[in-house]
Amino acid sequence: MREVEKFQMNLKYYREKNGWSQQQLAEIINVSRPVITRLETGEQVPDLTYLLSLSNALHVSIDHLIGRDQPPNELLYEVYGNYHTEQQLSHIIDYLKKQPKMVAILNQLLLVKTKDRKIIEDMLTTIIEKSIKISE
Known part of the structure; x- marks a missing residue:
């Protein structure tokens, strides 16, 4: 970028x-x-x-x-702070490394107002949960 x-x-x-x-x-x-x-x-x-x-x-x-030095923002700190202790997070981070489009979308989500971001996160959770049920 x-x-x-x-x-x-x-x-x-x-x-x-x-x-x-x-x-x-x-x-x-x-x-x-x-x-x-x-x-x-x-x-x-x-x-x-x-x-x-x-x-x-x-x-x-x-x-x-301008994005030249990118110290971790609060969300990245939360993720990486727990990265070593939660084995499942390593799989998620590996997945995101291979999915640049998903990373870009999640970065855009970080820029949404907190209240609106919560609504979007709830919608995504519902979509993923329903998709998993359908695929079972």
């Missing part, structure tokens, strides 16, 4: 993590809301001024904002 795509995902993730709307973030860094929209959708590539302002507002490094 290119840095611009990582930037788009990270910008939206950190904006939502702070509980800010696009308008609120725009006001914090003194730009118009459409600028934030264009940055999040990839219609506009951020210049150094925007990167500095966003980095300061979101309290993350520019490298992290």
Whole structure:
């Protein structure tokens, strides 16, 4: 994934993590809301001024904002923290390593608001459980 795509995902993730709307973030860094929209959708590539302002507002490094240094986020920490103790997790992680499309979808799921993500997770659980019953 290119840095611009990582930037788009990270910008939206950190904006939502702070509980800010696009308008609120725009006001914090003194730009118009459409600028934030264009940055999040990839219609506009951020210049150094925007990167500095966003980095300061979101309290993350520019490298992290563009995806160059990816310290584990909270979810990855939870998974990898238990990785060595739960044998079944190793099978799941091995599966994900071989399924890049699934990893991409799950990364997108991480960017969804927590309340909405819970609804999606419940739907996925139901689909998988019903699929297993059908295949038995």
